[in-house]
Amino acid sequence: MSRRRGAAAGAGVSRSDDVATDAGSGADPVSRTLPPGAGAVLSVLSSTTIVVDPSDLVLSASPSASAYGLVRRNVLVHDEIKRLVREVREQRVIREETLRIGRGLSEPGDDGEPLVMVVRVAPLDEHHVVILIQDRTHEQRVEQVRRDFVANVGHELKTPVGGLSLLAEAVLDAKDDPAAVERFASRMQVESRRLGRLVTDIVDLTRLQAADSLHEPRRVDIATVVREAVDSTAVAAESRDIAIDTVVEPGLTTFGDEDLLVTAVRNLVSNAVNYSEPGTRVAVRAARRGETVEVVVADHGRGIPLAEQDRIFERFYRIDPARSRATGGTGLGLAIVKHVCSTHGGTVSVWSQEGKGATFTIRLPLHTGPDDDGGEVDPEDDGSAESADLGTISRAARNPPTDARGRPEIPSTTSDQGARTA
Known part of the structure; x- marks a missing residue:
């Protein structure tokens, strides 16, 4: 009997990627070792499922169990889960941790951090134990981001609010x-403007983060977006x-919210000016690049260290906090750009x-459908009149041409049609 059961279990595990969905079909010999009806129930569960027999051999396992590295061949290999199984067998209770x-080998997550799993172990019948596993890594990450955001907002608000309080006391003392x-009143104005920018950015x-889609999107003229963004930083x-x-x-349009796009481009131009x-x-x-609109902002600033570039779009992340505060930065500008895009x-x-x-490149879907007047945006207009001036833009985002000092080369503006100098 034990040899047949072991053989059946081994056969099932050799097909561990298929067992969960086939458990109730009768096609897999493993299903005959499970309690009646168990296979059908397990096949519709969204959780990762593992069923072990009294010898702790795996009878059934969903594909993700192997992907997470919890099951190898016909053996449950995670020590903490094995401990829970023993406790359930001995105490005949349901355990959850x-x-x-x-x-595991397939590394289902995004980085090297451990996965956060809710593991529930329960008796399936007198002989078998079922393990249900839910991956809560994403939910934990979202919750951590929320906590960090609340903490950062509190910290960022504390500085200007505290400054205003101290300055108000100083005004009273110096009446x-x-x-x-x-x-002191002049400094209060500076702090109040900083507080206002921070609240607006928050x-x-x-x-942006709460919105699943744009509210009443419309055709947006890119020239208008760029003009307003540049004018506001002039x-x-x-x-x-x-x-x-x-x-x-000329003639570039996308579909969306003009105010949000102006905000995104303005943030990039403002950063370029400040740094x-x-x-x-x-x-x-x-x-225009194929079916995409590219908006490129390039500067001759100090640049961004390679190690920092993966984090600059995070909320409240600053490479140089002192300089950012001195220039009135809130640490949210690039995060807003990312979410607008x-x-x-x-x-x-x-x-x-x-x-x-640094060279920042925004890429947006090109809008070539009917405009608000019922007219059409000409899909054949590729801006050829500007090609001599714009031919280096795509390369600029990846590896911009450099001048004699090795810095990004920024071609001077000409008076060609569609160009504007501020």
Whole structure:
């Protein structure tokens, strides 16, 4: 009997990737060792399932059990789960624990962190034990992000609020000194503007993350988006003697929310201005690439270290916190850019080397359908009149051409049709 049962179990495990769905079909000899009806029930469960016999041989296992590295051949190999099985056999109770489980050969997660699994073990009948496993790694990660966000918001709000409180006390103490009152009031304005920017960015980002889709999307003219984004940063650029060169291929449109797209491009241009050296240039280019619109913002700033580039789109992440606060940054600008692009079915990428500036590229789906007037956007208009100026844009996102000093080369703006210099 034990030899037949072992052979059956071995046969079942040799097909462990198929057992879960075939358990109730009668096609697999393993199903004959399970309690009546158990195979049919197990086959419809969304959880990872494992059934073991009194010898702890695996009779049935869903494909994910092997993928997670919990079952090898016909053996349950995870020590903590085996402990739970023993306790259930001895005590005839149902046990549930949350375990952190190392990844199996297929590494189903995104990184090297252990998987968070809710493991429930229960008697299936007098002889068999069933193990139900749910992967909660994603939910745990989302919850951790939420907690981090709340903590970061509290920390970021504490700084300007605390500053305003101290400055208000200073104003009261200096009420008989008009010059001191004026100085403290000026600083209060700075902190209040910073607080206002932070609250606005938090609200914008929260709204973007909560939205499954755009509200009343419309055809958006890319030239308008770029113009408004550049205009809003012109004063800051002029104060630092930074020229913004703009070239936009005519007739480019996408489908979405104009205000959100202006915010995304403005954030990139503002960052380029804030992190560029005085007297340099920032380039803003927009062009069609196949069925995609590319908006590229390049600067001659200090660049972004390679080790930091994977994190710059995280909320509240700052490479240089002191400089970011000095320039009025909230640490949310690039996170907002990322979410705006995602909401529009697009992407944002960065190329950068330390000392050679940074190039950010937004890619959005090209809109070639009827416009709001009932007209059509000409799909044949590829902006050929601008091709001489725009031919390097796609390369710029990956490996921009460099000048004699090895920094990204930003071509000067011409007066060609569709180009605008700010």
